[in-house]
Amino acid sequence: MRVFYHFGKYYLFIKRAFGKPEKFSIYIDRIFEEINILGIGSLGIVAIISVFMGAVITIQSAFNFESPLIPLYAVGVAVRDSMILEFSPAIVSLILAGKVGSSIASEIGTMRVTEQIDALEIMGINSAGYLVFPKIIASLLFNPILVVFSMFLGILGGYLFGIMAGVVTDYEYIYGITYEFRPYNVIYALIKSAVFAFIIASVPAFHGYYTSGGALEVGRSSTKGVVYSSVLILAFDLILTQLLLS
Amino acid sequence: MKDINFTFETGKTNIIIGESGSGKTTLLKCMVGLNEIDSGEILYDGRSFFDLDFKGKKAIRKEIGMLFQGGALFDSKTVEENVVFPLSMFTDMSVEEKRDRANFCLQRVNLNNANNLYPSELSGGMKKRVAIARAIAVQPKYLFCDEPNSGLDPKTSIVIDSLIKEITEEYNITTIVITHDMNSVIEIGDNIMFIYKGEKWWEGNKHEILKTTNKEICDFVYATEFMKDLKEKFQ
Numbered sequence: 210m211r212v213f214y215h216f217g218k219y220y221l222f223i224k225r226a227f228g229k230p231e232k233f234s235i236y237i238d239r240i241f242e243e244i245n246i247l248g249i250g251s252l253g254i255v256a257i258i259s260v261f262m263g264a265v266i267t268i269q270s271a272f273n274f275e276s277p278l279i280p281l282y283a284v285g286v287a288v289r290d291s292m293i294l295e296f297s298p299a300i301v302s303l304i305l306a307g308k309v310g311s312s313i314a315s316e317i318g319t320m321r322v323t324e325q326i327d328a329l330e331i332m333g334i335n336s337a338g339y340l341v342f343p344k345i346i347a348s349l350l351f352n353p354i355l356v357v358f359s360m361f362l363g364i365l366g367g368y369l370f371g372i373m374a375g376v377v378t379d380y381e382y383i384y385g386i387t388y389e390f391r392p393y394n395v396i397y398a399l400i401k402s403a404v405f406a407f408i409i410a411s412v413p414a415f416h417g418y419y420t421s422g423g424a425l426e427v428g429r430s431s432t433k434g435v436v437y438s439s440v441l442i443l444a445f446d447l448i449l450t451q452l453l454l455s
Numbered sequence: 456m457k458d459i460n461f462t463f464e465t466g467k468t469n470i471i472i473g474e475s476g477s478g479k480t481t482l483l484k485c486m487v488g489l490n491e492i493d494s495g496e497i498l499y500d501g502r503s504f505f506d507l508d509f510k511g512k513k514a515i516r517k518e519i520g521m522l523f524q525g526g527a528l529f530d531s532k533t534v535e536e537n538v539v540f541p542l543s544m545f546t547d548m549s550v551e552e553k554r555d556r557a558n559f560c561l562q563r564v565n566l567n568n569a570n571n572l573y574p575s576e577l578s579g580g581m582k583k584r585v586a587i588a589r590a591i592a593v594q595p596k597y598l599f600c601d602e603p604n605s606g607l608d609p610k611t612s613i614v615i616d617s618l619i620k621e622i623t624e625e626y627n628i629t630t631i632v633i634t635h636d637m638n639s640v641i642e643i644g645d646n647i648m649f650i651y652k653g654e655k656w657w658e659g660n661k662h663e664i665l666k667t668t669n670k671e672i673c674d675f676v677y678a679t680e681f682m683k684d685l686k687e688k689f690q
Contacts, residue, residue, distance in 0.1 A: 231544050324527040331487050331599075332541050333516035 239343035248351030263363030264370030271376035285385015292363035302405035310413035314434030317417030318427035352406030473650035520590030526582035535570035560588040580611035
């Protein structure tokens with residue numbers, strides 16, 4: 210029964226967050242602020258992880274495709290499909306759930322325990338709208354960009370490290386990544402990234418918003434926010450894969 | 456909380472006192488609508504707060520200024536941005552007008568040259584003064600102060616108390632102060648309500664509270680040697 214209680218509470222929270230803004234121009238400014246903090250601030254970690262993951266998939270694929278019946282360009286196909294279908298949308302989102310999610314939950318949780326949210330409410334401001342709506346919109350706008358960025362860097366990383374390690378040739382890799390390419394896979398990845406973006410911003414915000422107590426509870430909310438958003442990302446990954454690819 | 460009936464006078468400093476855990480802050484949170492009430496009414500110049508719709512409540516909240524125990528300043532904003540914030544949300548003032556108003560309010564609370572500092576760079580007393588400046592920026596009709604002296608040294612406490620009193624009289628605001636600091640009560644209290652175990656136990660003014668013989672109030676008021684001496688002198 211607690212699940213239904215929390216689901217209802219989350220629904221009402223999201224409804225409040227999407228309430229009419231007090232002043233639209235301020236919300237627009239807040240969205241750009243959040244894009245800078247949540248999106249631009251995540252470019253570095255996404256770039257590093259994507260390049261290395263692309264490189265590892267290339268070397269592992271080459272190692273496993275030992276049979277002479279499997280052409281070497283299959284390495285390029287494996288890297289491309291792994292990055293586009295799963296790694297960039299799902300794994301990058303899981304990493305962002307840790308980085309961005311904990312930051313959102315602890316920021317909002319601290320604002321709650323230091324009465325900053327109460328101060329907003331007393332001023333007559335919809336605190337959920339002012340604090341959470343810009344984060345969700347920023348995440349929805351920027352997460353797909355991060356995912357495309359990750360796809361590009363992952364494939365590039367596979368190419369560079371594959372050539373450097375001598376496990377694949379230049380021609381075979383490029384032939385592999387263009388072989389029977391389905392643009393729909395990118396659309397599928399972008400749909401997933403948008404759903405995950407909503408989870409990454411809203412679930413930790415929900416846990417932060419309903420923090421009560423002190424510093425210990427802020428830490429707990431942050432952990433809960435990351436854990437629940439990660440589990441939801443994995444669950445929705447399965448659901449969306451079944452819906453969009455079957 | 457039960458059996459609480461009190462009228463707070465405009466232009467006066469109305470004080471709610473009581474022991475820790477007696478329900479002072481809960482009452483304050485009910486008054487500003489942060490906590491729901493099970494029964495009864497909270498009237499703002501005849502408007503029943505909890506009978507109003509969202510818009511009505513919002514309209515009243517725009518008339519409220521609040522000074523929180525810890526200041527509740529926005530960490531990510533500078534002092535000036537904190538004071539400008541409610542003006543940006545609810546007025547169509549130009550950037551210049553907002554800055555002028557913020558400077559005026561900051562000067563009114565005797566805080567100069569702190570506009571670009573962040574709350575983490577301020578002392579406790581400075582934070583309280585910024586919070587007062589932010590509260591008065593939108594010219595509120597009602598000012599609520601939750602333990603304005605908590606964590607402050609006696610000298611700074613007097614400064615904050617005097618500021619609250621001056622602002623109340625200058626702008627003719629209805630001010631409600633929650634405190635358990637008897638110095639504040641004696642310094643600025645016009646009307647006093649004593650809360651005990653969630654009930655209104657007593658009401659009167661600062662002269663009457665020093666004369667009362669009620670045990671619970673005497674235990675609270677004369678808990679310190681200073682107040683005991685004051686009582687002897689008074690008698």
